[in-house]
Amino acid sequence: MDDAQLREQRHAARMARKKAHIDARIAEADLDTGVMLLLTGNGKGKSSSAFGMVARAIGHGMKVGVVQFIKSRTDTGEEAFLGRHCEWHVMGDGFTWDTQNREGDTRKAEEAWAVARRMLGDPSYALVVLDELTYCLSYGYLDRQQVIADLDGRPEMQHVVVTGRAAIPELHEIADTVSLIENEKHAFQSGIRAQQGLEW
Template identity: 55%
Template sequence: MSDERNQRHNSRMARKKEVVDAKIAQASQERGVLLVHTGNGKGKSSAAFGVLARALGHGHSAAVIQLVKSRSDTGEEGFFRQQPNVKWHVMGEGFTWETQDREKDLRAARAAWEQACVYLADPAIDLVILDELTYAFKYGWLELDAVLAAFAARPPHQHVIVTGRAAPEALVAAADTVTEMGMVKHAFQAGVAAMPGIEF
């Protein structure tokens, strides 16, 4: 029985390998990709910073623009600011329910986007992370068409990651890879405070 099971497994894996090898052979393009991490679950920014670590491991240069966050005591900033190939900008005013000042938030978002445009036009930057950019569309701080045009005009090899909830349909359509984080449970719902090293 064991030999028969092994034979079935080997046959199934051989067929799967043929399918996977064919898909790999078809993927012949090499260019920068636009990734979107969206959804209501935890992990959108964390996933982007995981990609940042991977890119640095390949010797790439990167820029991070945070459009909403205003704090500079996060673990990711503390770590990545020490890396010579990373340019890190915390340019938000904080959560909108804290600031309660639309004009101030709008000015901050536009200043952050101006800084982002510098990197999106720089062929020396391999990866641009626009953390929480989707909120700039939700609150009307930035025009989606102008942002998509800047993405389309970026250097051909440059990768871009956008994070944030409620990614607009046009952004999803323009992206190469879109991941939606879904929440099953969150410790905060059970009264657990945001823990250093996990939430920030």
């Protein structure tokens, strides 16, 4: 047996062991339930990831609701496309450094949470995305205990995705899956402004 054949044999043996391990883990995971995902961190791609799940759920014929906190743009590509296939609410006045109005931001957050609560209480929604919710909690615009209770009390099979930076510890605790999106490099740091189709 030459070196190439030996490498191939070792690789096949390694992959067979890996497959057996993964298959065993998959077999152990036999619970069907709603999942809460938290996408946080300073990197780009949190909302984009959530909207990818929106597209996936719509593709399976599932009912989806999206509530965007903080954000105010209604000309985004994701809303233009996905908003035709699900319930979509843009409910902010813009980022807090633009508004500079705590009272107004709090009011908008409370209005958005009323819509979110309706969705979280309705088992017909298979997926609810709460985009940029984390800011409303870390800035104190919403009551933390109420939000956590509403997320915890949602219908058993309902999936929820929460996005935004600086997620409070309570969100980390109740989430089933937490992805921390870090920023290694960003075009903006090189003076490149936000690009249509990438950022909005």
